[in-house]
Amino acid sequence: MQNTALTGGFENAPVQSAIAFRACLEAMARPGTLHQLDGGAAPAPCSAAAATALLTFCDAETPLFLAPSHDSPDMRDWLAFHIGASLVAPENAMFALGTWDSLQPLSRFAIGTPDYPDRSATLIIELPSLSASGARLTGPGIKEHAHLSLPSVPEFQQNAARFPLGWDALFTCGHQLAALPRSTKIEAS
Amino acid sequence: MTQDTHYNFAYLDEQTKRMIRRALLKAMAIPGYQVPFASREMPMPYGWGTGGVQVSAACLTPSDTLKVIDQGADDTTNAVSIRKFFEKTAQVATTESTRAASLIQTRHRIPEEPLREGQILVYQVPIPEPLRFLEPRETETRKMHALQDYGLMHVKLYEDIARHGNIATSYAYPVKVQGRYVMDPSPIPKFDNPKLRMAAIQLFGAGREQRIYAIPPYTDVVSLDFEDHPFEPSKANHACSLCGADHTYLDEVIVDDRGGRMFVCSDTDYCATRQATGAAPAQTATSQPQEAQP
Numbered sequence: 001m002q003n004t005a006l007t008g009g010f011e012n013a014p015v016q017s018a019i020a021f022r023a024c025l026e027a028m029a030r031p032g033t034l035h036q037l038d039g040g041a042a043p044a045p046c047s048a049a050a051a052t053a054l055l056t057f058c059d060a061e062t063p064l065f066l067a068p069s070h071d072s073p074d075m076r077d078w079l080a081f082h083i084g085a086s087l088v089a090p091e092n093a094m095f096a097l098g099t100w101d102s103l104q105p106l107s108r109f110a111i112g113t114p115d116y117p118d119r120s121a122t123l124i125i126e127l128p129s130l131s132a133s134g135a136r137l138t139g140p141g142i143k144e145h146a147h148l149s150l151p152s153v154p155e156f157q158q159n160a161a162r163f164p165l166g167w168d169a170l171f172t173c174g175h176q177l178a179a180l181p182r183s184t185k186i187e188a189s
Numbered sequence: 190m191t192q193d194t195h196y197n198f199a200y201l202d203e204q205t206k207r208m209i210r211r212a213l214l215k216a217m218a219i220p221g222y223q224v225p226f227a228s229r230e231m232p233m234p235y236g237w238g239t240g241g242v243q244v245s246a247a248c249l250t251p252s253d254t255l256k257v258i259d260q261g262a263d264d265t266t267n268a269v270s271i272r273k274f275f276e277k278t279a280q281v282a283t284t285e286s287t288r289a290a291s292l293i294q295t296r297h298r299i300p301e302e303p304l305r306e307g308q309i310l311v312y313q314v315p316i317p318e319p320l321r322f323l324e325p326r327e328t329e330t331r332k333m334h335a336l337q338d339y340g341l342m343h344v345k346l347y348e349d350i351a352r353h354g355n356i357a358t359s360y361a362y363p364v365k366v367q368g369r370y371v372m373d374p375s376p377i378p379k380f381d382n383p384k385l386r387m388a389a390i391q392l393f394g395a396g397r398e399q400r401i402y403a404i405p406p407y408t409d410v411v412s413l414d415f416e417d418h419p420f421e422p423s424k425a426n427h428a429c430s431l432c433g434a435d436h437t438y439l440d441e442v443i444v445d446d447r448g449g450r451m452f453v454c455s456d457t458d459y460c461a462t463r464q465a466t467g468a469a470p471a472q473t474a475t476s477q478p479q480e481a482q483p
Contacts, residue, residue, distance in 0.1 A: 014198035018250040021210045028217045029390045029405045114335035118215040118224045140220045141405035168218040181218035
């Protein structure tokens with residue numbers, strides 16, 4: 001087994017995961033805000049923020065889809081050692097990790113049911129850059145409006161249109177995190 | 190950091206916290222929707238805030254400052270025991286000051302002091318389902334939420350008007366969140382309902398009923414009403430006998446056996462802060478018997 005599979009977990013899991021979760025909660029509660037997320041390190045090309053998000057939310061109870069961009073033997077070893085999530089097809093995934101292009105088409109992911117809209121996927125989308133500029137966001141968590149550099153606008157508008165159904169997105173880039181829940185209205189700008 | 194090695198940080202095991210955190214993340218994405226979660230046995234009975242305690246445990250970090258209130262008061266049994274619980278299991282700093290707290294767990298009140306960004310308000314919820322007393326079957330209420338079929342709730346409010354001349358519901362007053370889900374704001378007085386749109390994150394935990402829900406900051410929260418019977422936040426028509434505030438929610442306290450009573454702020458921190466800065470009651474008669482009750 002490669003050495004990389006055994007390293008990169010939390011050194012102090014209860015404290016580091018709590019700090020990481022608060023960053024994720026704030027990000028999801030205030031779409032368009034950027035947060036620092038680190039503590040975990042997974043084999044390249046997985047970012048520190050994405051690795052930390054996986055360590056914070058995923059375990060043997062969360063089926064995970066690994067998009068081709070991140071699917072490597074090293075990554076599988078790392079996931080098996082630190083997280084233990086079963087790797088599944090997009091349709092069955094609670095969490096998904098990959099670049100924007102490799103996660104397409106997004107229609108494959110669970111959007112919940114009218115009875116249980118929470119039974120939907122959370123996408124961890126790796127972006128080459130992340131900034132509070134670009135598409136205009138309004139909705140819960142946003143006082144007036146916010147901006148976020150989304151990889152594309154129509155897919156997110158479509159996702160928001162079927163609220164309360166839909167998937168939710170965490171955007172990761174290096175040590176940075178932003179989030180976009182399905183409840184946010186998006187306009188191109 | 191000196192750590193009590195008998196407990197994991199914040200009591201719960203890591204897998205349980207991940208499960209609660211996943212539920213919180215979805216709750217945040219679907220404001221007002223009740224997310225089921227696998228509530229654990231806690232070392233306190235149901236009804237003492239096991240839901241709120243689990244949500245707090247999943248959110249606390251070592252740098253947090255925790256405040257716990259029960260009906261607005263910091264010094265009641267429930268508040269004191271939960272505060273001690275987290276002092277022991279999470280070694281977090283605690284405070285009675287609303288302003289100094291980063292995470293506030295509350296039972297049945299929203300602090301008078303407006304909350305700011307970066308703060309989290311955790312509610313203890315006994316019955317999370319606003320439709321439960323109208324429709325006892327979970328399968329049916331779930332369908333009603335899915336179909337946005339909230340007519341029954343309006344019938345209930347209408348019956349209030351038909352019977353009492355006004356909407357008599359005075360606490361746990363139903364609200365609609367961001368135009369979609371009807372939600373029980375937990376048994377806060379309806380006086381507090383207008384504060385539900387705030388800058389802080391609001392999380393709701395119901396332990397026995399195994400539900401978590403949330404309101405993100407600045408979310409539209411509308412108290413249900415009718416055009417000709419608009420929602421009115423109400424309070425006792427008095428000023429606080431200790432600090433003189435006429436804009437706060439008041440507790441009525443019986444002070445003798447001859448019908449004497451006084452009204453005091455239910456938010457003890459707010460009242461004490463006002464008194465410390467020199468606020469005084471307008472009238473001096475505090476413990477005088479008013480109209481003798483038969």
